[in-house]
Amino acid sequence: MLSEIAIIVVRGIAIGSIFAMIAMSFNIVHGATGILNFAQGNMLVLGGFGAFFLANETGVAWWLLMLPLTGILIAGLVALQGWITLLPLRSSVEQDSWLISTVAVSVIIAAVLMITQGPFAYTVQGVVPSFRIFGVRTPGAYALSIGCMVFWFIALRIFLRHTFVGLAISALSQDFDAARAAGLPVRRLQIVAFAISGLMVGTAGFLVAPVISVASDAGLRYVLNGFVAAVVGGIGSNLGTLIGGPLVGVVTMLTAYRIGGAYQDLASLLVLVAILMLRPQGLFGRVSARRV
Amino acid sequence: MALSETVGARGAASAARPRFSSDLQQVWIGVALIAVTGFGPSILGNSYWVHTFQLVNIYIAAAIFQNFLFVDAGQKSFGQGVLLGLGAYVTAIFFGLHDYPFALAALIGLGAATAGGLLFAFPALRVQYFHLGFVTLSAAIVFPQLLMSLDRWTNGINGISVSLPALHDEFFLGLSPLTILVALYPMTALAIHYALRRSRLGRQMRVAAISPEAARSLGIKPGVMRFIAFVIAAVGTGVCGILYLPAVSFVSPQGFNVELSFVFFFAVVVGGRGQMLGPVIGIWIVFILPNIALAQFVEYRLLIYGLLTLATVMLFPDGIVGSIERWRVKRGVTGRGEQAFRVDAFLEQLTGGSDRQPTDEIVVEVRGGTKKFGEVVAVDSVDLKVRRGEIHGLIGANGSGKTSLLNVLSGLSRLNAGSFFIDGREATRLAADRIADSGVGRTFQTPRIFPQFSLWDNLRIGMDARTGEASAGVARLAEVLEKEFAEDSAELLSHGQRRLVEVMRTVLKEADIVYFDEPAAGLSSSERANFARLVKFLARRMGKTIILVEHDLDLVFNIADTVTVMEQGRVVASGRPEEVARDPATQHMFVGGRRA
Numbered sequence: 027m028l029s030e031i032a033i034i035v036v037r038g039i040a041i042g043s044i045f046a047m048i049a050m051s052f053n054i055v056h057g058a059t060g061i062l063n064f065a066q067g068n069m070l071v072l073g074g075f076g077a078f079f080l081a082n083e084t085g086v087a088w089w090l091l092m093l094p095l096t097g098i099l100i101a102g103l104v105a106l107q108g109w110i111t112l113l114p115l116r117s118s119v120e121q122d123s124w125l126i127s128t129v130a131v132s133v134i135i136a137a138v139l140m141i142t143q144g145p146f147a148y149t150v151q152g153v154v155p156s157f158r159i160f161g162v163r164t165p166g167a168y169a170l171s172i173g174c175m176v177f178w179f180i181a182l183r184i185f186l187r188h189t190f191v192g193l194a195i196s197a198l199s200q201d202f203d204a205a206r207a208a209g210l211p212v213r214r215l216q217i218v219a220f221a222i223s224g225l226m227v228g229t230a231g232f233l234v235a236p237v238i239s240v241a242s243d244a245g246l247r248y249v250l251n252g253f254v255a256a257v258v259g260g261i262g263s264n265l266g267t268l269i270g271g272p273l274v275g276v277v278t279m280l281t282a283y284r285i286g287g288a289y290q291d292l293a294s295l296l297v298l299v300a301i302l303m304l305r306p307q308g309l310f311g312r313v314s315a316r317r318v
Numbered sequence: 319m320a321l322s323e324t325v326g327a328r329g330a331a332s333a334a335r336p337r338f339s340s341d342l343q344q345v346w347i348g349v350a351l352i353a354v355t356g357f358g359p360s361i362l363g364n365s366y367w368v369h370t371f372q373l374v375n376i377y378i379a380a381a382i383f384q385n386f387l388f389v390d391a392g393q394k395s396f397g398q399g400v401l402l403g404l405g406a407y408v409t410a411i412f413f414g415l416h417d418y419p420f421a422l423a424a425l426i427g428l429g430a431a432t433a434g435g436l437l438f439a440f441p442a443l444r445v446q447y448f449h450l451g452f453v454t455l456s457a458a459i460v461f462p463q464l465l466m467s468l469d470r471w472t473n474g475i476n477g478i479s480v481s482l483p484a485l486h487d488e489f490f491l492g493l494s495p496l497t498i499l500v501a502l503y504p505m506t507a508l509a510i511h512y513a514l515r516r517s518r519l520g521r522q523m524r525v526a527a528i529s530p531e532a533a534r535s536l537g538i539k540p541g542v543m544r545f546i547a548f549v550i551a552a553v554g555t556g557v558c559g560i561l562y563l564p565a566v567s568f569v570s571p572q573g574f575n576v577e578l579s580f581v582f583f584f585a586v587v588v589g590g591r592g593q594m595l596g597p598v599i600g601i602w603i604v605f606i607l608p609n610i611a612l613a614q615f616v617e618y619r620l621l622i623y624g625l626l627t628l629a630t631v632m633l634f635p636d637g638i639v640g641s642i643e644r645w646r647v648k649r650g651v652t653g654r655g656e657q658a659f660r661v662d663a664f665l666e667q668l669t670g671g672s673d674r675q676p677t678d679e680i681v682v683e684v685r686g687g688t689k690k691f692g693e694v695v696a697v698d699s700v701d702l703k704v705r706r707g708e709i710h711g712l713i714g715a716n717g718s719g720k721t722s723l724l725n726v727l728s729g730l731s732r733l734n735a736g737s738f739f740i741d742g743r744e745a746t747r748l749a750a751d752r753i754a755d756s757g758v759g760r761t762f763q764t765p766r767i768f769p770q771f772s773l774w775d776n777l778r779i780g781m782d783a784r785t786g787e788a789s790a791g792v793a794r795l796a797e798v799l800e801k802e803f804a805e806d807s808a809e810l811l812s813h814g815q816r817r818l819v820e821v822m823r824t825v826l827k828e829a830d831i832v833y834f835d836e837p838a839a840g841l842s843s844s845e846r847a848n849f850a851r852l853v854k855f856l857a858r859r860m861g862k863t864i865i866l867v868e869h870d871l872d873l874v875f876n877i878a879d880t881v882t883v884m885e886q887g888r889v890v891a892s893g894r895p896e897e898v899a900r901d902p903a904t905q906h907m908f909v910g911g912r913r914a
Contacts, residue, residue, distance in 0.1 A: 064451075110628075113632065114631060114632060122394070123631045125394055125448060126583075126587050126627060127627075129396070129451075129583075130584070130625075130627040130628040130631065131624070131628065132624075133580060133620055133623060133624035133627075134621060134628065137618070137623075141618065246459055247459060250452060250455060250456050254456075257449070257452075286467060288464075289463075291459055292460045295453070295456040295460050298452065299440075299453060302441045302445050302453070303440065303444055306444050306449075
């Protein structure tokens with residue numbers, strides 16, 4: 027009984043940390059562009075594939091070398107995607123195109139993975155050994171997941187508040203037109219934001235590969251749970267994701283243990299609908315002033 | 319310029335002018351295409367194509383409702399496949415597993431689809447845009463999972479087979495009742511979409527989708543519009559599910575995974591968002607191309623969907639039908655320059671009676687109104703009284719709180735303290751649409767013109783916002799305007815003309831109280847003079863009460879009966895223009911002798 031609670035809490039928080047990282051990667055892009063990248067879950071899965079192809083059952087040193095490489099590769103991919111997504115927005119005022127193009131990219135990545143890798147889930151060996159916590163054997167990747175979330179939270183905070191580029195990106199999220207008027211290279215900053223979001227989920231996917239579903243069709247589920255985490259925390263609030271992510275993680279883990287694994291996504295959908303109905307701005311979100 | 323010149327000289331030319339909207343033509347083309355593909359294969363006796371186009375036509379109908387929901391109501395749903403699946407699966411459960419009569423089972427199936435639509439619609443009352451995209455996408459992912467795991471009721475992975483031989487009996491020219499039904503249904507769906515567009519409800523939905531603030535100021539509740547749209551689309555898509563059952567004779571969870579929802583969504587994008595014919599062409603390309611024409615590459619179909627859609631967004635965002643339509647419009651529609659829209663002649667329809675003067679009755683009153691945005695106090699315990707029939711100028715520097723006050727008085731934002739009254743009734747906590755319904759109209763700093771609408775429809779949404787019957791004068795005015803502008807584009811209007819369109823909207827709405835938010839900004843000096851005359855006409859001849867927020871002090875001091883000066887959220891002076899001009903508190907506004 028006690029061990030079951032321990033499993034639910036520890037694994038829920040760890041899985042939730044992945045959702046939190048997706049949510050944070052949403053936030054940085056959303057702040058800089060107003061875009062929510064539906065392909066972000068596929069990028070996480072691609073990070074997992076990176077671990078499978080580059081660093082499965084290798085030594086720690088090689089693994090440590092491949093981690094940044096995977097992150098940079100995926101950062102480049104997301105930057106490219108961001109560039110493509112932003113292209114039609116340059117000339118037109120039309121706002122639907124990013125929704126369509128990021129969903130299309132998400133479908134394309136899943137389809138390419140399906141064609142080249144098949145419908146199977148790949149197993150990745152963890153480098154960090156498993157450990158015991160509250161008497162329960164826990165894979166090391168769970169600890170990496172929580173650590174990675176904390177790392178990215180702090181790194182983002184420092185980046186956004188204490189570096190020139192980060193401050194400029196923050197300025198974009200405050201007032202877009204003012205930032206442009208102030209002479210900031212808006213388009214380049216937006217692509218940097220995309221790249222950082224890719225770096226985050228790419229490294230996250232690499233680190234947690236042993237405990238996530240490294241499969242062609244898994245991306246959508248991660249992106250949705252990441253979105254629920256972002257909404258629970260309040261879109262735009264990285265602090266909120268630290269609560270929102272683990273909360274969603276524990277809820278889905280609890281559902282998996284108590285009701286059945288098939289109902290996990292239903293549970294997060296219900297959390298999403300409940301929070302949208304009761305507190306659409308999320309736990310830490312601000313009600314933004316309306317412009318007329 | 320006299321209040322009489324304009325119009326004329328166009329009667330003969332207008333017959334040759336192209337129609338503004340090609341919706342009706344597109345509906346007919348769509349009906350013809352569906353008829354050919356729906357009935358043709360049966361007549362030719364090709365059972366493979368009979369079967370294929372049964373499914374294609376069902377999908378076309380579902381895509382038509384997606385198109386309506388996506389563009390007319392502005393709701394991006396990735397979950398329409400769920401509603402189709404609910405209709406099909408629930409019907410199959412009751413008909414196939416529990417031996418209910420088909421009609422009853424179908425009715426229950428339709429109820430289930432509608433209930434599913436309501437589940438989408440409730441969050442839509444609160445939130446919109448990408449939130450709903452994620453909610454509906456989640457539903458599309460969860461739905462097949464539930465079909466699998468609730469196997470006590472759904473038969474799980476084995477699915478449900480049904481047989482309805484009566485519907486497959488060929489009774490005439492090789493046609494079966496089913497073939498006729500599934501061909502007639504998308505035609506009906508097109509007719510429904512067209513009829514909705516032409517209706518008051520449809521117009522209001524589109525206004526709410528494009529500009530929620532403008533919608534609310536026209537008495538429309540955007541949340542309710544979204545809700546109705548979701549329910550209409552759910553019922554329409556649920557019927558597709560019921561037809562799916564006899565057409566395929568089998569349901570299984572794999573048939574209703576997220577891919578199905580993507581097909582409908584992508585078909586609308588590729589075919590052309592908002593075009594009546596778009597879903598027909600879209601389904602042909604998105605569904606037929608990979609599944610039939612390139613059947614040997616069937617595992618590539620998702621990749622093809624994705625690439626087609628991405629290419630469409632990047633290269634021709636209007637989609638296939640939309641690009642053709644754009645070319646047609648470009649070729650046919652020409653601007654009419656200065657003559658495109660002038661109101662004077664039309665207002666003649668309303669004249670009669672003599673000039674009126676402001677009365678002493680107070681129609682708008684603010685008592686201690688305070689509005690804060692975070693730490694910023696935009697409106698600081700303001701008292702304001704506006705008399706019936708007067709032109710009340712509200713002036714002050716940028717950021718002095720004029721527009722904030724106007725937004726409060728329209729119900730677009732709420733006071734933090736104090737209260738305000740309209741026609742003697744407290745309106746402090748009334749929603750914008752309720753305030754609009756109580757006889758308030760307004761214009762915006764950027765005119766809210768809807769290029770999707772003809773010029774007449776842009777005006778007509780003012781008529782749509784009425785709460786009662788139109789007076790004789792306004793009804794006559796509407797008739798003239800319709801005749802004149804039904805086939806005109808609003809997109810080519812100049813800024814000044816757009817402003818006039820907004821003003822005319824409030825006239826058609828017969829708003830007693832009209833707010834103008836910086837109406838003269840961007841107008842030429844002759845346009846300003848005309849505008850000043852128009853405002854006087856509205857107040858003196860039509861008896862409207864006008865609150866005018868404006869930076870052009872010449873304009874305000876020339877026409878206003880009362881001027882109120884705001885500074886940093888406070889009222890610093892208020893009274894007749896000549897008194898205010900002499901007030902020491904306002905002298906700095908007129909520095910250098912020239913009013914700036």
